[in-house]
Amino acid sequence: MAHVNLIDPFDFIIFGATGDLTMRKLLPAFLRRFHAGEFTQDARIICIARSAHTPDKFRQQVRQALKEFAPDTAKDATVLDRFLGSVTYVALDATKPDSNWDELKDALKDQARTRVYYLATAPALYAPLCAALAEHKLITRATRVVLEKPIGVSLKTATQINDGVGRFFPEESIYRIDHYLGKEGVQNLLALRFANPALEKLWSSDAIAHVQITAAETVGVGSRGAYYDESGAMRDMVQNHLLQVLCMLAMDDPASLSADDLRNEKLKVLNALRPMTPDMVRQNVIRGQYTAGRIENKDVPGYAEDLGHDRATNTETFVAIRTKIRTSRWGNTPFYLRTGKRMAAKTTEIVLQFRPQVWPIFTNTPSPGRLVIRIAPDEGLSLVLASKDPGAGGFRVRNAALNISYENQFTMEYQDSYERLLLDAVRGNPALFIRRDEVEASWRWVEPILSSWRQGLSPLEPYPAGSWGPASTRALLARDGAMWHEDMLT
Numbered sequence: 001m002a003h004v005n006l007i008d009p010f011d012f013i014i015f016g017a018t019g020d021l022t023m024r025k026l027l028p029a030f031l032r033r034f035h036a037g038e039f040t041q042d043a044r045i046i047c048i049a050r051s052a053h054t055p056d057k058f059r060q061q062v063r064q065a066l067k068e069f070a071p072d073t074a075k076d077a078t079v080l081d082r083f084l085g086s087v088t089y090v091a092l093d094a095t096k097p098d099s100n101w102d103e104l105k106d107a108l109k110d111q112a113r114t115r116v117y118y119l120a121t122a123p124a125l126y127a128p129l130c131a132a133l134a135e136h137k138l139i140t141r142a143t144r145v146v147l148e149k150p151i152g153v154s155l156k157t158a159t160q161i162n163d164g165v166g167r168f169f170p171e172e173s174i175y176r177i178d179h180y181l182g183k184e185g186v187q188n189l190l191a192l193r194f195a196n197p198a199l200e201k202l203w204s205s206d207a208i209a210h211v212q213i214t215a216a217e218t219v220g221v222g223s224r225g226a227y228y229d230e231s232g233a234m235r236d237m238v239q240n241h242l243l244q245v246l247c248m249l250a251m252d253d254p255a256s257l258s259a260d261d262l263r264n265e266k267l268k269v270l271n272a273l274r275p276m277t278p279d280m281v282r283q284n285v286i287r288g289q290y291t292a293g294r295i296e297n298k299d300v301p302g303y304a305e306d307l308g309h310d311r312a313t314n315t316e317t318f319v320a321i322r323t324k325i326r327t328s329r330w331g332n333t334p335f336y337l338r339t340g341k342r343m344a345a346k347t348t349e350i351v352l353q354f355r356p357q358v359w360p361i362f363t364n365t366p367s368p369g370r371l372v373i374r375i376a377p378d379e380g381l382s383l384v385l386a387s388k389d390p391g392a393g394g395f396r397v398r399n400a401a402l403n404i405s406y407e408n409q410f411t412m413e414y415q416d417s418y419e420r421l422l423l424d425a426v427r428g429n430p431a432l433f434i435r436r437d438e439v440e441a442s443w444r445w446v447e448p449i450l451s452s453w454r455q456g457l458s459p460l461e462p463y464p465a466g467s468w469g470p471a472s473t474r475a476l477l478a479r480d481g482a483m484w485h486e487d488m489l490t
């Protein structure tokens with residue numbers, strides 16, 4: 001079994017505990033870390049929502065959810081029972097000053113314990129909730145607050161939330177979570193780049209013709225239609241996950257792995273992104289929405305039907321962006337970002353396309369090589385290089401791949417992103433959380449795109465479920481003489 005460091009008992013308070021995120025991700029992540037022996041039953045997970053459950057009724061609901069979302073761990077009945085022994089429920093309306101705050105106060109008697117509030121509610125509640133915690137004297141010196149994404153829906157609302165939360169918590173106690181930073185493949189970007197000096201020498205426009213970052217999903221909006229229809233792919237995925245991956249990929253080497261050294265370098269990337277004018281948005285951004293189609297041999301409905309509406313709204317379920325980073329390292333390399341629901345495959349990956357030979361000496365030069373970094377599923381790397389086709393009959397060159405699959409390479413089971421990040425928050429390690437200025441810089445770059453869309457400058461292009469997005473997505477790369485990874489033959 002992997003070595004684990006036992007954490008001192010803590011109080012972890014989840015606001016929004018009957019919601020999708022808590023049931024599907026947070027509590028399963030806690031169960032797995034409990035099973036791994038990372039904390040004991042002395043820790044308390046205090047779950048809060050408005051629904052009038054008793055603690056027993058809530059635990060029954062959690063038991064079902066854990067059997068569904070962490071089946072391998074939950075099948076051990078002893079572990080499950082012991083874990084549920086540390087879970088309790090307080091029914092409380094966080095917007096009401098006269099709600100059940102006293103019960104929460106009673107549950108939080110120990111002032112010395114590490115205390116983490118996890119706000120898994122609508123972001124508009126974050127600031128009022130922190131004010132209520134302060135008013136009821138529920139913030140101790142050992143208290144941190146975790147904020148789920150998205151922080152706001154615009155720069156203005158993000159700033160208001162940051163100001164509102166910042167009135168009650170110092171920045172070092174505010175943990176803005178982006179679960180993509182908890183993914184092994186994203187963290188491995190640091191090792192890949194900064195522990196392999198030879199590779200780092202290739203990491204610039206000198207060797208890299210273009211970069212693709214794709215987060216494609218086969219699922220539709222599911223039960224989150226009401227939220228998603230207000231948000232769209234740009235706010236749901238690009239403003240946070242994709243820009244964070246871009247930062248990890250493109251940043252210069254940090255002085256150390258300390259939270260602020262990492263965040264300073266990421267911030268420089270965000271500030272160096274070429275700002276979008278309305279004309280540039282028209283030329284460099286594609287927004288799409290899925291229609292009915294087929295995925296994995298099954299018919300799936302279009303977006304409107306998924307929402308339960310008879311007509312689709314104007315929300316994008318797909319975005320592709322061509323951008324540049326205004327630095328001497330990256331100035332000549334286009335970066336293509338792409339994300340969408342109901343696409344052909346579930347894949348999160350990065351492709352660094354190498355430049356072609358300046359003066360080819362082989363008659364049949366294959367397409368230039370590339371490095372593919374697979375983040376999900378099947379984490380791994382694939383380095384595609386030209387090699388001599390073995391055998392007689394002339395000197396032919398073709399591409400061949402060197403593959404590293406994490407599954408084959410590392411026998412240890414590793415944690416999913418929420419497991420890693422929840423316990424980082426308890427331990428007080430903020431390196432994989434986002435600082436205020438990063439969130440605001442991301443919104444600053446995204447806003448002109450959203451504003452152009454509001455003015456109706458970019459049409460919403462349909463794409464059939466099970467495809468790789470609207471047809472124009474190919475043209476976005478073709479004009480640089482490039483193609484998306486799935487279109488590359490070798």
Ligand SMILES: NC(=O)C1=CN([C@@H]2O[C@H](COP(=O)(O)OP(=O)(O)OC[C@H]3O[C@@H](n4cnc5c(N)ncnc54)[C@H](OP(=O)(O)O)[C@@H]3O)[C@@H](O)[C@H]2O)C=CC1
Nearest residue numbers: 016017018019020021049050051093094095120121148149
């Ligand atoms: N679901 C996901 O996969 C992801 C979600 N997120 C973010 O996490 C947050 C939660 O998302 P999700 O779980 O999907 O949302 P849900 O709508 O499923 O859950 C919201 C939760 O908040 C509770 N709630 C609402 N109002 C109050 C209130 N006034 N006081 C106390 N509790 C309240 C609800 O319970 P009740 O009605 O009983 O009060 C419910 O438990 C959002 O910010 C979302 O953007 C981020 C990444 C992924």
Ligand SMILES: O=C1O[C@H](COP(=O)(O)O)[C@@H](O)[C@H](O)[C@H]1O
Nearest residue numbers: 149179215217236237241348376
């Ligand atoms: O934050 C979100 O992420 C998920 C995709 O996460 P992944 O780890 O499965 O790649 C996305 O489905 C959801 O809409 C979004 O809110």
